[in-house]
Amino acid sequence: MSHRVALVPGDGIGPEVIAEARRVVDALGLPLEWTELPWGSAHYHEHGRMMPEDALETLRDHDAVFLGAIGDPSVPDHIALWGVILEIRQRLDLWANLRPCRLLPGIPCPLAGRGPGDVDMLFVRENTEGEYAGVGGRAHRGLESEVALETSVFTRTCIERLVRHAFQLAASRRGVLTSATKSNASRYGYVLWDEVVEEVAVEFAEVQVERVLVDALAARMVRDPGSLDVVVASNLFADILTDLAAAIQGGMGMAASANVAPGSDAPGVFEPVHGSAPDIAGQGIANPAGAIWSAALMLEHLGEAEAGRAVMSALEAVCRDGLGTPDVGGSATTRDVGDGVAEHVVSAMSARP
Ligand code: NAD
Ligand code: IPM
Ligand code: MN
Numbered sequence: 001m002s003h004r005v006a007l008v009p010g011d012g013i014g015p016e017v018i019a020e021a022r023r024v025v026d027a028l029g030l031p032l033e034w035t036e037l038p039w040g041s042a043h044y045h046e047h048g049r050m051m052p053e054d055a056l057e058t059l060r061d062h063d064a065v066f067l068g069a070i071g072d073p074s075v076p077d078h079i080a081l082w083g084v085i086l087e088i089r090q091r092l093d094l095w096a097n098l099r100p101c102r103l104l105p106g107i108p109c110p111l112a113g114r115g116p117g118d119v120d121m122l123f124v125r126e127n128t129e130g131e132y133a134g135v136g137g138r139a140h141r142g143l144e145s146e147v148a149l150e151t152s153v154f155t156r157t158c159i160e161r162l163v164r165h166a167f168q169l170a171a172s173r174r175g176v177l178t179s180a181t182k183s184n185a186s187r188y189g190y191v192l193w194d195e196v197v198e199e200v201a202v203e204f205a206e207v208q209v210e211r212v213l214v215d216a217l218a219a220r221m222v223r224d225p226g227s228l229d230v231v232v233a234s235n236l237f238a239d240i241l242t243d244l245a246a247a248i249q250g251g252m253g254m255a256a257s258a259n260v261a262p263g264s265d266a267p268g269v270f271e272p273v274h275g276s277a278p279d280i281a282g283q284g285i286a287n288p289a290g291a292i293w294s295a296a297l298m299l300e301h302l303g304e305a306e307a308g309r310a311v312m313s314a315l316e317a318v319c320r321d322g323l324g325t326p327d328v329g330g331s332a333t334t335r336d337v338g339d340g341v342a343e344h345v346v347s348a349m350s351a352r353p
Contacts, residue, residue, distance in 0.1 A: 002031040003302045006062040006267070008084070010040040012276025013286035013334075014068020017253075020288035020338025021066070021295040024314070027342040028299075028307050028349060035062065041072035041080060050075075050083025056091050059267055064298050067271040068291070073278055082134070085271070089127050090134070092266045094259040095158060096165055097125035098297070099242045099273060104289075106319040107250035108329050111222060118226040119248055122173065124166040125238030127259055129153045130189070132235040154189035154234075159196045165262055166232035167204040176229035177207050180214040180237055193234065218244060246273050246290075251327045253287025256294040258301065270298035284333045287325040289315060292341055314344035 007022065009015035025032065037058065039051035050070070052058070059065050070084045071077055088094070103109050103119035111118075133153035140146045163179070170177040179197045181190035194211055201209045212220070214237045221228065221244055233241060246255035255273035272290030280286055292315050299308035318340040324330030325337060332340075 002033050003064070003304075004062045005032060005034050005298070005302075006059050006065045007034045007036045008039050008065065008067045009036070010068040010070045010084070010276065011042075011072045011080075012069055012278050012281040013274075014040070014070070014276055016068075016281070016284065016286045016334050017272060017288040017291035018066065018068040020334055020341070021291040023338050024292050024311055024341045024345055025295050025299070027345045028304075028310065030299075030304060030307055032302075034066075039084060040070055041075045044075050044080070044083065050080060051087075056088070059088065059092065062267050064267050064302055065269040066295065066298060067269055069272065069274060069276040071276040071278075085269075086132065086134070088269055089259055092261065092269070093128060093264065094261050094266060094269060095126070095128045096162055096260050096262060097123075097127040097238070098169075098258045098260065099123040099125060099238070099245065100256060100293075100297075101242070101245035101249050103249045104254070104316050104319040106322055107254060107324070109250065110247060111225070114225065114248075121221075121225065121228045121245060122169060122230045123238050123242050123245060124162065124169060124230060124232040125242065126158065126162050126233070126235045128235075129155060129158050130235035131237075152186075152189050152234075154192050156192065156196060159193050160200060163193075163197055163200045163232055164203070166230055167200055167207050167209075170207045170209075170230040171204055174229040175207050177204075177209045178217065178228055178231045179209065179211050180217045180231060180233040180241070181211070182214050182237070183211075184213060190234070197232075214241070217241065221245065221248065242273055251287065252277075253290055253325065253327050254293070255290045256297055258294070258297040260301065268298065268301045270294040270301070284335065285325050285327075286334050287327050288334050288337050288341075289319070289324075289328075292338070310345055310348050311341070314341045314348060317344045 101121040136150040183190035252274035259269040296308040296311040
């Protein structure tokens with residue numbers, strides 16, 4: 001049976017990096033059909049919405065969604081992002097956002113004296129509520145008394161399913177789980193979060209769990225990334241930490257993510273961590289590594305683990321060879337990197353018995 005993948009290239013560098021990841025996947029020769037969906041800012045200008053009204057049904061009809069990036073200076077960011085990615089994460093209830101952070105050999109690390117052996121973290125981000133619940137409002141617009149409320153929402157159910165999944169992932173890795181909150185200043189949501197972590201920990205005697213304050217964690221990621229294995233955190237905290245993580249693994253262009261709902265049949269959404277990067281869009285220099293890595297995560301999710309590993313090995317080989325875009329110190333174009341990874345994939349596939 002063919003895998004059905006909905007492809008949303010999106011805005012800015014989204015289409016540029018997605019094209020390369022798609023070429024790499026196509027080089028595998030798997031039974032896989034793409035449905036290209038022209039959603040994003042151009043769609044908004046034409047139809048008044050970022051995606052059509054029946055978008056979620058369209059996506060549910062696929063096995064996975066592969067997304068570039070959304071965001072264009074011509075559309076207010078909160079409209080653009082709530083019109084696509086945030087809506088999709090919430091409505092498909094894709095409650096876990098998995099963001100691996102590994103420094104690949106050949107990619108320069110901005111931390112002095114650190115190399116690939118020091119950087120192998122997995123961020124498990126709450127993806128449907130918390131600071132991104134979308135609850136709030138504004139009143140008395142334009143008056144002196146204008147007020148805006150942005151309410152965080154934390155539910156036991158959502159924290160518990162996420163934290164349990166993070167424990168399972170830690171158990172399958174180095175056995176260390178770090179939970180980051182800010183339960184000294186915020187007295188309700190993060191305190192509930194900490195309590196749930198303590199409760200779920202009882203089921204995982206083999207995992208060493210620690211609770212840290214998110215501000216201290218940010219410093220520790222820079223000082224001692226090797227002490228971190230799996231990190232679980234709320235929607236906003238993990239959003240911020242994973243841009244820091246991306247920088248540590250060589251830059252925004254390197255970072256990959258998977259939005260998933262383990263145990264459900266909702267299609268996962270796979271996307272690089274970076275945005276539409278309007279500052280470099282159209283120049284052909286965007287780093288496609290994060291998009292290609294996200295494609296590897298997607299293949300694994302589709303039950304094509306071997307293909308996913310082949311894509312990762314090919315990406316690693318290209319990085320080791322020093323074929324990189326300017327953000328990682330190279331002089332290659334987006335296309336050169338895509339070509340390089342696709343060539344490695346083809347030779348790996350043809351060498352198979
Ligand atoms: P960004 O990630 O787009 O860019 C931040 C910096 O990183 C820029 O200097 C950019 O040039 C660089 N960069 C990003 N990706 C790169 C790549 N692949 N190769 C080389 N350099 C890369 O973040 P931003 O500038 O804060 O946001 C731009 C727009 O993207 C905004 O509209 C924002 O809301 C949106 N955004 C969308 C997503 C998404 O759709 N998933 C994610 C983040 C930001
Ligand atoms: C990300 C992005 C999004 C987020 C934005 C674009 C809404 O920054 O996927 O990390 O904050 O989740
Ligand atoms: Mn982000």
